Amino acid sequence: MKRLYFDMDGVLVDFESGLAQQSEETLQAYAGKEDEIPGLFGSMQPISGAIEAVHELAKHYDCYILSTAPWKNPSAWSDKVLWVTKYLDDVFHKRIVITHCKHLCKGDILIDDRGKNGTSEFEGEWIQFGSAQYPDWDRVLKHLLPKN
Numbered sequence: 001m002k003r004l005y006f007d008m009d010g011v012l013v014d015f016e017s018g019l020a021q022q023s024e025e026t027l028q029a030y031a032g033k034e035d036e037i038p039g040l041f042g043s044m045q046p047i048s049g050a051i052e053a054v055h056e057l058a059k060h061y062d063c064y065i066l067s068t069a070p071w072k073n074p075s076a077w078s079d080k081v082l083w084v085t086k087y088l089d090d091v092f093h094k095r096i097v098i099t100h101c102k103h104l105c106k107g108d109i110l111i112d113d114r115g116k117n118g119t120s121e122f123e124g125e126w127i128q129f130g131s132a133q134y135p136d137w138d139r140v141l142k143h144l145l146p147k148n
Contacts, residue, residue, distance in 0.1 A: 017045035
């Protein structure tokens with residue numbers, strides 16, 4: 001089976017949904033560094049179609065989370081594990097890699113929305129989620145699922 005990595009923020013997780021749950025005071029206090037808000041990453045909602053897509057892809061690929069967490073927000077690391085446990089523990093139980101060097105991980109496919117933290121140097125295929133070619137999960141599935 002080919003190894004498939006999923007980024008979290010902007011791919012599986014809707015970052016804006018977490019911000020929408022914050023108070024105006026908190027948003028002002030963390031203006032320009034919103035990813036440092038304690039507890040933010042655990043409060044986010046899944047991106048539309050992400051949960052269903054992961055379950056479908058897990059039938060055909062060896063799946064892992066490959067994500068980065070803000071260095072100055074230690075709760076983000078545990079929040080990401082809590083999010084996965086809540087929404088996708090059946091697929092990603094003990095299959096989470098958190099790193100700022102994604103290119104060091106061996107694999108065939110990485111679904112990520114940005115070319116940062118080693119994504120653009122990843123050895124396999126990079127599917128840029130949210131791009132013109134892969135704007136949503138339907139397009140990603142069309143590309144990755146076996147053709148009948």
